Amino acid sequence: MFICEVEELTVRYAAARGRRAVDGVSFTLGAGEILGVSGPSGCGKSTLALALIGLLPREAHVSGAIRLRGRDLRACSEREHAAIRGAHVGIIFQESALALNPLRTVGAQIADVAFAHARCDRQSARDRALATMADVGLGGDLDRIYDSYPHELSGGQRQRVLIAQAIVNNPAVVIADEPTASLDAAVRDDVLDRMRTLSARQGTSFILITHSADVLASTAHRVIDMRDGRIVSADSPHRVAPRPTAAVSFASIGASAPSLEISGAQKSHAQRRLFSTQHVVKALDGVTLRLERGRTLGLTGPSGCGKSTLARCLAGLDTLDAGEIRIEGHVVTTQRRTRQLHRNRVQLIFQDSAAALNPRFTVHEAIVEPMVVQRAGTTAERRRRAIELLHQVGLPQDALTSRPGELSGGERQRVAIARALATHPRVLILDEAFSGLDVETRQRIIGVLQGLQATDGLAYLCISHDIDLLAELTSEIALMRDGRIVDRPAEAYAGSMRVSA
């Protein structure tokens, strides 16, 4: 018998004029099975999760059947639902910073879940919470972590707390909504490992919602793809997204000067605290890198290692305390003219494309902004160039009149790239530019970038904590830690990652 059955589940919001967030979804879930649910953003994955657990807002109209161990969940009252949630169905929410009460210690929050269902007293709830904390790998001083507040923990620790909350009562089913997004590779691996262990040893079923192909490939037994609220391909054995062929060959290698070179870079941040001594944080401690013309260099490292500071200094948005930057052999000085030239030559693509574009600007205004500011060309010439740039990134001309809010994440990122190209850069620095994008969009953007590299000899410095993504783009990956480059290439680091079966 199946642990969970879903039949023709449909969720409609009255306000959205009948558009169905979830449209006739049906699937089954067996004991100990890990079911992956993937799809682009907006396909209805999260709505599905909320529907399964009965937490949809009042305005949502639900039809169809959800059965847990044969029991019809849709017929349950709110009180019955509350008894099921946390005890028979656990849920791991997406944003750990938001899903935890900032005013309560994490241990108390785990114990709350135990206390709400297990009819035990406070002390046993605490013991149970501590045991579960150990199970999820919150190592170290458990008592201290129990009494910590969410903001005092790292992202990885918080994510483990969310998992502990979900499994503390040994539920039959756990719904995990993007449980490993924004986690370091090592932490992510560990979390997935524990999931697999739980499913194998205790027969816990998982519904794993993610858009990461690698997570699905490594952990899910079965995957269903969703798009626009519907299942488009179900019950397929783990499907791995097609990998592109190796990085495209580049125009001319040889004796030309490297596009970008940085040597001996030093930079410190002073953190001002009220009434106390200044904390000096060394963000860059002697960084040396070379980026050849027409090539792609990957850069990865744990959070806080200085990647973003390096990106900003390379793009000319911040100045180094010591060290030298050369662009195509020319040394960059701090004079204003050369600084602007520097910034034009090395452009930075930000992580959050929505934040990188002014929501009130049209695409046209955003792309021509560099030209406007630098007073290059007439209005007609700028428009022509804007169309040309859109063409280069594969967007149609009528996108000119759209606003960022009307575009998808991938389209926005391409607009940001088009804007960056307006200044004829030699180097593009992509700082976590692919996070939050689904596989398809990523592939499309990578295609655009590789095309530009082939025709114009652009060089890319690609920064990401996702080493698999970097591996798709290039074989040269540098590892950064505590403000220093410690390893390149990164085969040694990659060894700790499991490879898809």
Place this chain on the structure above:
Amino acid sequence: MTRAKVIIGGLVALHALILLAGFAAPYDPTRQTRTMPFAPPARVHVFDASGRFHVTPFVYATVSDASGATYSEDTSAQFPVRLLTHGAPYTLFPGVTTDIHLFGVDEPGRIALFGTDGYGRDVFSRVLYGARVSVTAGLLATLCALLVGTALGTLAGFCDGIVDRLVMRAADVFMAVPWLYLLFAVRAALPLHLDTRAAFLMLIAVLGIVGWARPSRLVRGIVLSAKERAYVQAAEGFGAPPLYVLRRHVVPQTYGVLLTQAGLLVPQFILAEVTLSFLGLGVGEPEASLGSMLGTLQQYHVLASYWWMFAPAVALVAVATAYHALTSLGHERARLVAS
């Protein structure tokens, strides 16, 4: 019709009525009729004494009895209510004088919809004129406070460092005194008795001085966060000068907050003007002013016997309700956008 349209339509209609007070009011607000003090509101009839129905509503003349203590209707003559009548001349705009009023009755009939006050002046006209003073004062004062607040807030947020600290310290000081006390203190700094025009301008200046601090705080917050946005950094990366960034990226972010603040400040300032006039510190006789009209209610005999003297409250409540509805609409919209 959606709720938003009703609210905005209502607000616009209300403001039109008030700002065109000269047109909407049937009488000159300062015209006294000493023989008819505290006359009750004129009753508009459609059925006459013999029970006949008239299509055009009409009023009877109000006469007082021998002692002058009570009023009654003289049913001998009917005065139909006419639209777009000729009446006392007034200035519609500077330079444009006209004598057409929205409605009225022929002399010697009088249509005092809200009765008359102690000097026999038409309360309805006085309410409209008084509302015009109060609403205009409120709007202009809000504009003043928001301009000053935005300028200083942008300065503080953009320049940072010591400028920021100075401006914020000044804002702290102005916000540290409870609003009413600050109003009184600033009012005290100005001459007690002023002529009408001076009093009006003084009011606006006082309210502007009292009200700049909170908007400046909010604008500063927005400027600070806008500075950190990626698109501002990108623009700086293209070499955009600070003024360009301010003009194109930062200041437009403040529009939302400024609108909400306006929605909150306008009724508050209108009330402030009414308060000052009520205490005799604002616009005074013989000009019509909602506050001074309400002030007469402090006399017990007026309060007990002449209920129509509460009429200014109608105008006040109407305006305040309209603005509160606008503000909550704004909040709802903001919540929808955020979710």
Place this chain on the structure above:
Amino acid sequence: MRFVLSRLGHSVLVLLLVSVLTFALIELSPGEFFDDLRVDAQIGSTTVETLRQQSGLNQAPLARYAAWMQSIARGDFGVSLAHRAPVGSLLWERARNTLLLTVPATVVCWMVALPLGLWLARHRGRWTDRIFTTASSTLVSLPDILVALLLLLVALRSGVFPTGGMLSPGAESLDPMARMRDLATHAFLPFCALLLVLLPPVIRHVRASAIEAIEAPAVRAARGHGIGGWHLTTRYILPLSANPLISLAGLSCAALVSASVLIEVVMSWPGLGPLLVESLLAKDVHVVLGASMLATMFLVTGNLLADLTLYAVDPRVRS
């Protein structure tokens, strides 16, 4: 500790600057207390000058401010020119009467608004919520002058309540119980007026904060784990909605001396309100100064207490 000291220092600085501001404002004002006397032909100019010298009005502004600050340090708030009494004791007596109204009203207001606001938030969108929100919107639109006038009308018409003042004439000769009752009947209508003015905004804020807390991701997550009922309300919703409410409570402290000003004027309650208005009209400088400083002290103290409470309650502020 450091936090406490820094907030305290900030408060003192603000008080100082406010004193300068108020003093400057009074200085700017044209006209003096003795202007009326000057106009009177019967009073000689030398007499006026002597009176001015006695009151210290002939000194330079800076000297007067310095003298005033010095006397403040000694605890002497100057002398009221109109009442011929020390400002300190005058303010104290009037402030006591004001607090007699505002403290009970504020306490009752919060006692009613907290549970009511929470209940409304829980039932948001339902018809009970809609009725209450419409009612409170209407109440908010009524200026406090109007509320006071309406209640005064009730007093006049019903004859049950006195129409003004704090005690009936000759009340001092009554025994304590009767005097209390007399005070209570006089205070009842102003108390009601004040309550009607204070309640709507506080209920609105409590409701809004509670709604924000209920819709917060953390609360949804807690519900997702099956935490509900009393536990959810006390451990999750209330603490999360407390932050803006603590700031509001701090402002309530300031309202203790400012909310009832107009009500007192209309209903002839001998509190700070009528004193302030009289002194304003008479240009009785020291009283206006003293009253403003007192009001500022309440506001600054309220904010300080709110900041300290936030520090104690919110771990994010502590780090």
